[in-house]
Amino acid sequence: MNSVTIRLQPALACAWRRQTTRNSRRIRALQLPCYGASSTDLLPPVQTNLRHYCSGMEQEKGLLFRQLFESVSSTYSYLLADLETKDAVLIDPVLETVDRDIKLIDELGLSLKVAVNTHCHADHITGTGLLKKRLIGVKSAISKHSGATADILLTDGDSIIFGKHCLNVRETPGHTDGCMTLVTGDQSMAFTGDAVLIRGCGRTDFQQGCSKRLYESVHEKIFTLPGHCLIYPAHDYKGQTVSTVDEERKYNPRLTKSLEEFVDIMKNLNLSKPAKIDIAVPANLVCGLHDV
Ligand SMILES: N[C@@H](CCC(=O)N[C@@H](CSS)C(=O)NCC(=O)O)C(=O)O
Numbered sequence: 001m002n003s004v005t006i007r008l009q010p011a012l013a014c015a016w017r018r019q020t021t022r023n024s025r026r027i028r029a030l031q032l033p034c035y036g037a038s039s040t041d042l043l044p045p046v047q048t049n050l051r052h053y054c055s056g057m058e059q060e061k062g063l064l065f066r067q068l069f070e071s072v073s074s075t076y077s078y079l080l081a082d083l084e085t086k087d088a089v090l091i092d093p094v095l096e097t098v099d100r101d102i103k104l105i106d107e108l109g110l111s112l113k114v115a116v117n118t119h120c121h122a123d124h125i126t127g128t129g130l131l132k133k134r135l136i137g138v139k140s141a142i143s144k145h146s147g148a149t150a151d152i153l154l155t156d157g158d159s160i161i162f163g164k165h166c167l168n169v170r171e172t173p174g175h176t177d178g179c180m181t182l183v184t185g186d187q188s189m190a191f192t193g194d195a196v197l198i199r200g201c202g203r204t205d206f207q208q209g210c211s212k213r214l215y216e217s218v219h220e221k222i223f224t225l226p227g228h229c230l231i232y233p234a235h236d237y238k239g240q241t242v243s244t245v246d247e248e249r250k251y252n253p254r255l256t257k258s259l260e261e262f263v264d265i266m267k268n269l270n271l272s273k274p275a276k277i278d279i280a281v282p283a284n285l286v287c288g289l290h291d292v
Pocket residue numbers: 073121122123194200201202203204235271272273274275276
């Protein structure tokens with residue numbers, strides 16, 4: 001295990017190889033999200049909980065969190081920042097929404113330190129390269145097993161630190177070899193990429209896809225998180241925004257099945273190839289415009 005600490009800027013965000021035992025102690029005691037709805041709140045339950053959760057995180061833990069959407073590829077990007085230091089991380093940025101994301105980062109007074117992809121996407125070009133070009137000091141990050149180039153190559157147990165917050169890397173291959181799930185230090189949120197989608201999962205019919213591997217990844221690395229842990233996927237095609245580990249353990253129509261049934265379901269999805277796969281994969285192997 002590489003024990004080198006990668007300091008991106010002194011006293012600011014960095015990604016470093018986590019020394020498993022020492023750093024597992026760093027993970028704070030689990031804290032349940034604030035799920036109680038106030039009597040004046042008339043929103044439907046999921047939105048109510050989410051709003052309370054996010055405002056609770058901002059007030060109690062000093063974590064800024066924004067879920068952002070790109071409608072052509074139905075991709076979610078996630079902006080997280082330490083409200084005190086303003087250090088920010090952007091998960092799965094999309095090329096077409098880079099202007100929007102930079103505007104938001106500016107308006108919120110944040111300093112983007114890391115743009116990280118949960119995997120080498122096949123359906124859209126990542127915004128990572130353009131963000132690097134437009135914002136000074138941004139580092140790109142992706143799994144070492146993705147085959148892609150980036151400033152930071154992550155492996156299982158690594159962490160991305162931003163201020164007093166962190167995202168811990170859990171390798172969850174199966175959709176691709178280099179798929180990762182990023183979990184907040186308190187295990188209250190998991191950014192699952194295409195491993196777990198809400199009531200679904202990533203397809204396994206190209207890019208080193210393997211349904212057995214995906215099933216094992218999810219059951220070993222995601223379904224073992226606390227039940228209340230919020231699941232934020234890289235895509236949703238039905239207008240859903242968030243789920244929980246408990247919900248997916250109970251209601252995911254694919255992943256609640258036996259391994260054999262799951263493999264059979266995945267073999268028979270009959271999905272058409274993503275429209276942009278032939279341009280997206282080569283571009284994403286160099287983090288979009290990484291080398292430009
Ligand atoms: N129609 C879209 C591609 C849709 C698709 O294949 N989504 C992927 C994730 S992006 S590679 C997937 O795994 N879907 C699983 C599912 O069950 O839908 C396009 O042309 O881009």
